[in-house]
Structure formats: C-alpha cells, structure tokens
Ligand code: ADP
C-alpha cells in the first residue's frame with residue numbers, strides 16, 4: 001500500500017460528511033453565513049426538501065470577486081482575523097462549509113458588495129471551480145445549491161422524504177431565527193411560504209419575546225416566566241414555561257449559547273434538574289434559554305456542526321440554569337398555565353360548537369410565596385392542615401358514596417371571598433373537588449393533587465430544617481412483602497426515616513412500621529409501604545431519595561388523609577386553600593398537572609351566551 005495525499009475534492013467530500021449531513025445542515029451553514037454578513041433579511045427557498053435546490057439570499061455585506069474564488073477554498077475564512085480560536089465572535093470560523101458543499105453539489109454564489117458597480121458569480125460543480133463572471137444582483141449574496149449529494153451517491157441514499165427533510169429545514173431556521181430576532185426570515189418550498197418572520201423592533205428582550213411568540217405561539221408568551229440572571233460573567237436570559245404548560249417531548253426546548261442554537265446534553269440535563277420536582281419524567285417543559293458567556297469561557301469548536309459546546313466551568317453553568325429556573329418557578333407560586341382554563345372551557349360545547357375564547361381568559365395572578373394577607377388564625381389552620389384532625393376518622397375502608405354535594409355549613413363559612421386569590425370554600429363535590437368562590441369567579445381544586453404538592457413542599461422544608469416531624473404508632477404495623485422488596489426498603493431505611501417514615505426488619509420479607517410522617521395524618525400503611533417498595537425497584541441504587549423527593553412525596557400523599565374520596569369539612573377546605581396560596585409551586589402537582597382551575601365569571605357568562 002502506498003501512502004499518498006488525498007486529492008482536494010476528496011478531502012472536501014470527507015469534510016462534507018461531517019458538515020453537511022442533510023439539506024437542513026446546508027441551510028444552516030448558508031443562513032449562518034448570511035447572519036455573519038450582517039444581513040437584515042434572509043430569504044430561503046428549498047425545493048423537493050432540498051434535493052433539487054436550496055437558495056439562500058441575503059442583503060449582507062457581500063463578497064468581492066477576489067474573495068469569491070477564495071471562499072470556496074478549504075479553510076478560507078474572513079472570520080478569524082487575529083488567528084485566535086479563543087475569541088470567536090461569528091457563527092462560522094472553520095472555513096469549511098462552502099468548499100464542502102461545493103464538493104458534493106452544483107454550487108453557485110452570486111454576490112455584490114456595497115458600492116460595487118456589478119455583481120460577480122462563481123460556479124462549483126462537484127469540486128471543479130469556474131472563474132468568476134460578472135452578473136446582475138443587488139447588494140448582498142445569493143447562494144444556490146443544486147443537486148445536493150449528486151457527487152456522493154451514498155449520502156444521497158440516506159435522504160428521507162422531501163417532507164421530512166423540509167421539516168428539518170424548518171426547525172433549523174426557526175432556531176436560528178429565535179436567536180436573531182432583528183433579522184427578517186422567510187422560508188418557501190417553491191409554492192408555499194413555510195415561515196415568514198418580519199424583523200422584530202425594539203431592544204433585545206422585547207424583540208425576542210415578539211419572535212418567540214410568533215414561532216412558539218402566543219400561548220408560550222402567556223405561560224412563560226422571564227429569566228434573567230448572571231453569575232461570574234455568564235448570563236442566562238430567556239423564558240421558561242410554567243410546568244403545567246408541558247409537552248410529551250423535548251421539541252419545544254430551545255437552547256442557545258452565544259447566539260448559536262445548541263443540542264447540548266449538559267444543558268438539557270440542567271433543565272431536567274430544574275423541573276424535576278414539577279414534572280413527571282415523561283413530560284417536558286417548553287423553554288427558550290440563551291446563555292451568553294465571554295468567548296474565552298466556552299469552546300464551540302467541539303464538532304464541525306458546532307451544536308455542542310464545552311464550558312470551562314460546566315458546574316457553574318449548570319448551577320446557574322437549575323438555580324435560576326427553580327427560583328423563577330417558585331416565584332410563580334401557585335400560578336398554573338392559562339391554557340388549563342382555556343382547555344377546560346374549550347371542551348365545553350353548546351349546540352355542538354366550540355365557544356370563542358378570549359385571550360387570557362382564566363389568567364392566574366401572581367402571589368408572593370408567603371402571603372401576608374392571610375389572617376393569623378387561618379395560617380395556623382393552614383399549618384395544622386393535614387395533621388390528624390380531631391373528630392375525623394380515617395377514610396372508611398368501605399367505598400363511600402362520593403357523588404353527593406357536601407356544602408360548607410353556615411357556621412364554618414367565611415362570607416367574604418375578599419382578597420383570597422383562591423377564594424372561600426363553598427363545598428365539596430364527589431369527595432374530591434373543592435369548589436370555592438373568589439371575588440370574580442370560581443375555583444375548583446383537585447384536593448388530592450393539591451395535597452400531594454403541599455406534602456412535598458412540607459417534607460422539603462422539613463428536610464431543609466431539622467428533619468420531618470414523625471408520629472409514633474400506638475401499635476406498630478407489620479407489612480408482608482417479597483424478600484427483595486423488603487431488602488430494598490430496609491436498605492433505604494435511614495433515608496426514609498429522615499422523611500418521617502421509620503421501618504425496621506421483621507424477618508422473612510416483612511417490615512414493621514413504627515413511625516410515620518406527622519403531616520400525613522391517618523395513612524394506609526400497607527399501601528404506602530408496598531408502593532414505596534415498588535418505587536424503589538425502579539430507582540438506581542446510586543440515586544439518593546432526596547433527589548427523587550417528588551416521587552417519594554407523591555407516593556406518601558397517595559396514602560395520606562386528603563386523598564381523593566375523603567370528605568373534608570369547611571375548615572379543612574379553607575385551610576387547604578390558604579396553604580396553597582402560601583406555598584410555592586402549589587399550582588401544579590409533582591407531575592405537572594394543575595391542582596386547580598379557575599373560571600372567571602366573565603368566562604362563565606360566556607358559556608351561557610350572556611356575553
Ligand atoms: P466560515 O463561515 O467558517 O468562514 P464558509 O465556508 O461558510 O466558512 O464561508 C467562507 C467565507 O465566505 C466566509 O468567511 C465569508 O468571508 C464568505 N461568505 C460566505 N457566505 C457569505 C455571505 N452570505 N455574505 C458574505 N460573505 C460570505
């Protein structure tokens with residue numbers, strides 16, 4: 001075998017394998033070039049999913065005829081003027097895209113610089129470059145790729161249907177457009193406009209919210225919290241969706257580093273961490289977050305496609321994301337997504353047709369996490385809430401009739417809903433839903449979901465302070481399990497004790513429960529212990545229970561005294577409402593479902609056609 005240097009075209013084709021994986025990656029490279037060229041408008045046309053042609057036109061600075069020949073040479077770039085790989089200010093810098101694309105397609109670049117008399121055009125076909133010719137074109141650059149991958153049939157075979165490829169192109173453009181709201185973007189498939197994004201006016205935050213609203217839908221803007229924080233010169237800005245505004249996949253999670261859309265595992269992991277306590281593991285928050293870091297603290301040169309990044313201090317960035325997003329969610333208090341009430345109302349139909357909804361119907365206010373307007377008496381009641389209540393037996397073992405209305409009796413009723421955001425309890429339906437009256441509407445609380453959330457917040461507070469208060473059992477209860485289940489549970493005994501549940505071995509697959517978390521009140525111990533053992537089976541030994549506090553608390557709350565199907569008296573119901581108002585995150589349960597919905601009188605009137 002003979003050692004030899006590969007011909008330039010082959011080198012470029014190999015590089016193309018990494019840089020241009022599919023039409024969407026070619027579009028990404030060309031649009032990034034246009035952004036780097038200070039364009040204010042970028043128009044993209046993609047025919048047959050990019051297989052027939054991809055055209056990107058911009059009104060940027062243009063390319064001189066001398067540079068035209070150079071720009072399709074490998075590693076020719078105008079973007080590293082000081083040869084400094086540390087100080088990267090442009091989206092491009094590797095000087096690979098145009099030569100790579102030219103090596104695998106028929107490429108033509110037409111460009112005119114400011115003040116030049118004419119435009120120039122250059123053609124490349126499967127790596128063979130022609131001399132620049134004069135051409136007609138306004139200021140800016142137009143790059144056309146025809147027959148992508150004709151020179152590399154293997155890659156051509158991997159292309160999916162035009163529709164799929166077009167979807168990838170659309171996604172790619174959306175991401176770039178989110179990061180650059182001041183630039184106008186269009187995307188056409190030759191017959192139809194797929195995207196039409198006018199340049200957004202105003203300063204960055206305003207422009208960005210406008211652009212995000214256009215791309216992600218108005219609902220996002222209404223259901224997202226503004227994020228803006230900085231730690232040691234790394235800044236995090238953008239919007240984080242409320243947990244109740246979640247999705248079944250990560251498609252609406254947009255992350256950017258220094259204006260570059262990234263798919264970075266560390267960053268996604270940080271997001272998961274931030275929402276862990278508020279969402280089930282198969283639900284995903286909707287976010288658009290932008291990290292800006294001085295270029296010496298972040299390396300974007302990890303992969304040719306530049307979608308991964310390395311931070312010099314990854315822990316710092318992770319901490320910034322988890323801390324900031326968690327804090328914002330806590331500040332949002334019991335606010336739940338506006339779409340919850342909209343969805344509820346949308347489901348109500350009269351005469352077979354959906355009712356027109358007004359924007360912002362059923363919008364939830366914001367409340368500080370400790371509500372000073374709560375009277376001392378009530379906050380005491382709230383503090384007591386969930387503790388075994390005098391005169392209330394545990395839920396009866398036999399199924400009870402739950403289909404009746406249990407009104408709050410006069411003596412317990414507070415007349416004036418006044419300032420209480422969640423109103424005053426008027427009664428309970430199906431032994432599951434608390435109905436409350438507010439100053440201008442009604443609130444329906446899912447008592448089980450709400451209680452689960454309150455239990456979790458209390459256990460967390462207990463853990464942060466000096467442990468969760470426990471309550472000894474008069475007669476310790478023995479629970480029979482399978483051997484393996486008992487072992488798993490006992491291995492976690494010290495951790496469970498911290499959370500208020502004291503279990504000990506009782507020989508041969510049985511455990512004995514001696515103490516339970518006081519805040520749970522009467523509980524179904526058999527069910528709780530069995531479920532807890534099941535939960536542990538799914539948990540990696542290396543993971544601390546504290547890190548799965550949401551799951552633990554959900555399981556505990558499931559067997560506690562306020563689960564669905566238990567009658568509450570007026571005092572208990574109101575205590576629950578007051579505690580919800582005073583507790584962060586109480587607007588959704590640990591799985592991201594809402595704990596209550598609110599209907600404004602205004603909306604109810606609409607349901608009845610009064611408005
Ligand atoms: P890179 O973007 O990494 O520099 P490319 O191969 O994508 O490498 O582009 C090579 C060079 O061509 C760029 O550095 C730039 O000078 C020039 N160029 C490419 N596209 C444009 C454009 N749309 N407008 C102005 N200059 C461009």
Ligand code: MG
Nearest residue numbers: 029033092097
């Ligand atoms: Mg480039």
